[in-house]
Amino acid sequence: MTTPAPAETLDLAARFPGAVSADTRPGYTGWIVTPEKLLEFAQFVRDELGYDYLVNLCAVDYLPENRMEVVYNVFKTTGGPGLTFKTWAPRTDPIEIPSVISIWPGADFQEREAWDLYGVKFIGHPDLRRILMWEGFEGHPMRKDWQEAFYDEDVKPFKRRWPDGKHVYAEKRAVYGDNINFKPGFDPEKWTPTDPEEALYKSLKKYKSETTDGIETDHIIVNMGPQHPSTHGVFRAVVVLDGETVVSLKPVMGYLHRNHEKIGERNTWLQNMPYTDRLDYFNSMTNNWGYALAVEKLMGIPVAERAEYIRVIMAELSRIQNHLILIGMLLNDLGAYFTPALYAFEERELILDVFEAVSGSRMMCNYFRFGGVVRDIDEDSLRKIKDLVFDRLPRKIEEFDRLLTENEIIVSRLKGVAPLTAEEAIAYSMAGPMLRASGVPYDIRRADPYGIYDRFDFDVAVRYNGDMYDRYLIRVDEMHQSIRILQQAVKSIPEGPIASQKPSYTTKVPPGESYGRVEGPKGELGFYLVSTGKPNPWRYHVRTPSFVNLTALEKMCIGTKIADFVAILGAVDIVLGELDR
């Protein structure tokens, strides 16, 4: 089910002779660009071909071929299939690739991630620091030849644990008796501590004290987080303040970096499914879908008809509860301490009941399988869903709307705050509601349809001011649209099998690459997978909306008051499991 390359890209090799060649490895698509011509090529792709929206950037370590590749997935904000191009450098340090940040500013964090985890040096990146691990950490952990302290084998199932079934504690096997590793001869007493924060503060301290009206003023640095009630988890922001106004801001993340990708590359294809639940733990159903979609693309298998409907129902229910919580928590951030959130949680519980009934778990559903879903929806659950989507939820969303939308506090705190223009939103690779609130009607369900979304009648919610108020309104709009989709889906769900494949522990995935993307409630959730035909993925990369959407956080916050920062962050709708992975 690979989408054919659009016609206008077909002569790229001729356009850049010697620098660009088609990627002819079996299962791969797109173009390979030499690093020297990368910027010129990217400029051409963006300006001449119209691929203005850089969605995914990640590194792939081809250890046997001694190649470090960087993959770029670009799309058009007017819709349609995307373009993939890659560049590569030999795997000997320093690995140097030009940074595309001047062309797509949204590459900022993604390039820092590739530097942190793979040690790819992006020439021209203004602030190339580690992003998920701390400064001073030894090694680039995602490289194929880097081994963690609890290393067992390259891939699962680990023979030592199976089939004997004898369990040995990982601590007993590890050299240091714990999940730590040091170089031979390391002496913690003689080691001089380097401040992991030094580079961070250096990147902020370009502001000097100045004199205004004869009074000497100074900027102060405020650390918010990682333990802070309003950062939605263990997120940290370092803010430079001039009085109450934000002058500069750097998000610091990685406090929940739990190595999804490294573990994912050791897991078998199927074993990754429950891990995806824990990415965006509000929407495990959508995460499942993204991963299932990417693997199905690789395998080239169809999805059972009934399962397609079930998937839509689950994903849209998930979207509604996510937006409800978002609105409740946003109000929390604005100072309406917990009352709206309690109303939101009441509705969410009802949706979680449905999830629990169909999948067996409230939050970590682990419900999708390649080619379908794992269990059928029974009549009872379907009736419950019908009650919800025809009666209860529309009524409650209406109630939220009545309670909040015209509320004086909401309007005065949100209107006109932290606007982002459409051009900026595209440049910073914003996704999902954040992009659509800025006036870009880009919804993957329409722009690059997956599943059976082309069968439903719904509008792409879009708002044009790009301010906080629009970011709130777009969530309300989207809930209305989700209700519309749900009503059509539960009416027309057919009978039949729920999976196109027989259930099995092992999955045969042909070699190749694929990028599967779904419109998650927080934005585009993408999975970039590389298969070598083995039972485990060679590369498992998750492009998460929370992570990329934060690229524009500094841009949005500068010039606003510190009190608004909390709300701005709330409206981006981050979730730490997916931000740090």
Added chain:
Amino acid sequence: MKDEDLRDLNLPNYEIPPELTGQLAITTLDRIYNFGRRSSLWPMMFGLACCAIEMICAQAGRYDMARFGMEVMRPSPRQSDVMIVAGTVTKKMVPAIIRLYNQMPEPKYVVAMGACASGGGPFKEGYNVVAGIDKFLPVDVYIPGCPPTPQALIHGMILLQQKIDRQSIKHVRWYDGKKEDAVAVPVPYLGPDLIDPRRIPEIKAKAAELAAQEQQIAPQQA
């Protein structure tokens, strides 16, 4: 009252003079102290990962932990009694968690909520994951589950209450004075990897041993 009379007060069937019945209840200091602590367990408003969401759910309408006096979530460690470690503990985060624990006034309790906080959970093998908060903090209650349901959390908190009921003011960790880390735990720091100050000699010896091994192997190869 003489000393002997005071001692009598501790006897179970001490007779209360008739004029004081209905106005006086006799109990032990432990019981009244424990009653105060167990009836107002204020958790710290502090979530790490997925489990935190279930913690919020337990606070919200349907499960309503307020019924047990545990609803007052305090964002400041100075005002909280129990730290619910709700989620995966990472190496980058653990110094902050220990610092927060040290800032909590005693009596203080730690609840490890979920598989990750108890022992690393599904992410144990990860290079940035601490396999369980009990490597650093004394944990009172472990709650299994990934994530534990709100009911499980409430059950865990009730177990903690029962544990408090059995404690004696004479023997609690923080008034004992014998254990070094009774109140404050040494804060680990981030070097080439996470360094626990308590394990420095061990790490040093092991690293030296590895270096010696390497030197032995090197001449052989040459």
